[in-house]
Amino acid sequence: MALDLKNLTIEKAHAMLVAKEISVAELVEAHLAHARIADKEIHAFIELFEHESDRVAKAQAMIDAGTATMLTGIPYGIKDNILVEGHIASAGSRMLRDYTASYSATVIKKLDAVGAIPMGRTNMDDAAMGSSTESSYYGPTKNPRNTSRVPGGSSGGSAAAVAADMCLFALGTDTGGSVRQPASFCGIVGMVPTYGAVSRSGAIPMGSSLDQIAPFAKNVAEAKVVFDVIKGFDGMDAQTLTQETRAKLAEKPAGKVIGVPRHLLEMEGINAEVKANFDASIEKLKTLGYEIRDIELPHAHLSLAVYYIIMPAEVSTNLSRLDGMRYAFRAPGKDLLETYMKTKYEGFGKEVRRRILLGTYVLSAGYYDAYYNKAIKVRSLIKSDYEKVFASGVDSVLVPTSPSVAFKPGEKSDPLSMYLADIFTVTANLCHMPAISVPSGVDSEGLPFGIQFTANQGMEETMFSIANDFEKNS
Ligand code: GLN
Numbered sequence: 045m046a047l048d049l050k051n052l053t054i055e056k057a058h059a060m061l062v063a064k065e066i067s068v069a070e071l072v073e074a075h076l077a078h079a080r081i082a083d084k085e086i087h088a089f090i091e092l093f094e095h096e097s098d099r100v101a102k103a104q105a106m107i108d109a110g111t112a113t114m115l116t117g118i119p120y121g122i123k124d125n126i127l128v129e130g131h132i133a134s135a136g137s138r139m140l141r142d143y144t145a146s147y148s149a150t151v152i153k154k155l156d157a158v159g160a161i162p163m164g165r166t167n168m169d170d171a172a173m174g175s176s177t178e179s180s181y182y183g184p185t186k187n188p189r190n191t192s193r194v195p196g197g198s199s200g201g202s203a204a205a206v207a208a209d210m211c212l213f214a215l216g217t218d219t220g221g222s223v224r225q226p227a228s229f230c231g232i233v234g235m236v237p238t239y240g241a242v243s244r245s246g247a248i249p250m251g252s253s254l255d256q257i258a259p260f261a262k263n264v265a266e267a268k269v270v271f272d273v274i275k276g277f278d279g280m281d282a283q284t285l286t287q288e289t290r291a292k293l294a295e296k297p298a299g300k301v302i303g304v305p306r307h308l309l310e311m312e313g314i315n316a317e318v319k320a321n322f323d324a325s326i327e328k329l330k331t332l333g334y335e336i337r338d339i340e341l342p343h344a345h346l347s348l349a350v351y352y353i354i355m356p357a358e359v360s361t362n363l364s365r366l367d368g369m370r371y372a373f374r375a376p377g378k379d380l381l382e383t384y385m386k387t388k389y390e391g392f393g394k395e396v397r398r399r400i401l402l403g404t405y406v407l408s409a410g411y412y413d414a415y416y417n418k419a420i421k422v423r424s425l426i427k428s429d430y431e432k433v434f435a436s437g438v439d440s441v442l443v444p445t446s447p448s449v450a451f452k453p454g455e456k457s458d459p460l461s462m463y464l465a466d467i468f469t470v471t472a473n474l475c476h477m478p479a480i481s482v483p484s485g486v487d488s489e490g491l492p493f494g495i496q497f498t499a500n501q502g503m504e505e506t507m508f509s510i511a512n513d514f515e516k517n518s
Contacts, residue, residue, distance in 0.1 A: 149246025167201030196226030221469025228494020245280030293502020360403025
């Protein structure tokens with residue numbers, strides 16, 4: 045039977061699978077067949093997994109035995125920096141183009157346990173650094189909503205794969221917005237969990253105090269389904285929260301108060317249509333019975349500057365292991381020093397090299413106090429601003445996901461203008477809060493807007509329920 049992939053959701057596919065209207069093999073093949081054609085233009089995938097027959101058979105057996113859950117047999121895309129045993133994981137980088145994972149990330153094991161089917165590696169910015177997926181070693185991805193625009197980044201391939209109906213959900217990583225911003229550009233849902241809610245074991249690290257693995261989905265409820273499967277304590281990631289800590293964090297009562305930091309919308313570079321859409325979203329929340337409260341976050345405007353000090357510092361330490369000696373790419377030189385230098389130079393693109401240099405600079409003796417230490421202090425001030433706001437009874441802080449809609453390739457060729465695209469997303473990572481981007485209509489050219497709900501640590505349930513209310517009434 046011909047499947048209507050465009051209107052297919054996890055929920056509908058699940059219903060068809062358990063009613064035996066379709067088999068797992070047929071569902072997966074329908075998505076692969078569509079991707080083989082549609083991806084010639086979009087380039088969401090670096091590689092499609094064509095040989096997952098063991099996983100498909102296992103999922104079908106679960107359905108036949110009546111033990112299927114929502115994600116059993118559901119095909120999903122995986123950002124190229126998340127390890128799947130036996131497959132290459134290159135982080136969109138020349139440096140790791142031949143690196144084959146010797147184990148699967150914890151999130152993949154959890155998805156394997158419920159019978160979800162990995163469909164392929166999705167495209168991403170070089171080593172997850174960027175906001176447009178233009179810097180991938182494999183070439184750029186196009187935005188399925190308008191192919192003359194970027195899909196956002198760094199997880200642009202995952203966002204495009206879901207938006208173009210090539211898979212029913214996808215995984216990305218979010219260090220400073222890399223799931224929420226591309227979700228917003230492509231008109232789908234993307235979230236970042238509370239830091240420590242989801243294990244990063246098997247994700248190629250970027251900034252370890254910021255990184256999280258997170259889902260893209262076609263709607264809020266399905267993002268929650270995926271989050272509920274992948275979350276949980278893991279002995280392989282020392283930062284994951286225990287069940288008790290999570291329960292304690294979630295004890296706070298939840299209501300219907302939305303905090304609006306209007307002063308942040310006054311910053312330079314926020315598109316006028318984005319502001320108008322933001323105001324319209326506030327009006328909509330009012331009609332849904334939400335109390336809108338003006339709030340002050342006196343240090344939040346410093347988030348971007350703080351992020352672009354702490355993140356490169358962590359990048360420079362994390363990427364030092366890729367030296368061409370132990371594994372991955374090597375560009376041999378006439379001596380050891382030249383080999384080190386050539387390997388880094390040829391293995392990584394310009395932006396990654398820039399961040400390594402920035403990172404080593406802010407961590408160097410003499411500058412450490414002036415930059416890194418100061419950034420750490422401001423980070424805690426930003427965090428305490430949010431703590432005060434949540435303590436005063438606010439349930440969620442509302443900001444746009446991005447200061448603009450999807451831009452054109454090449455439009456942000458100087459690094460600073462690209463960094464400014466992250467102005468509303470980096471705060472959640474810095475403060476370890478969950479946040480979700482939900483579609484909120486389109487601009488005059490039909491390009492999607494995203495609105496972002498941030499909640500207090502551990503308060504994903506509140507965040508999902510508000511986001512769900514908003515979505516249902518869109
Ligand atoms: N765009 C941000 C950056 O380039 C976010 C990256 C990410 O979340 N991986 O740092």
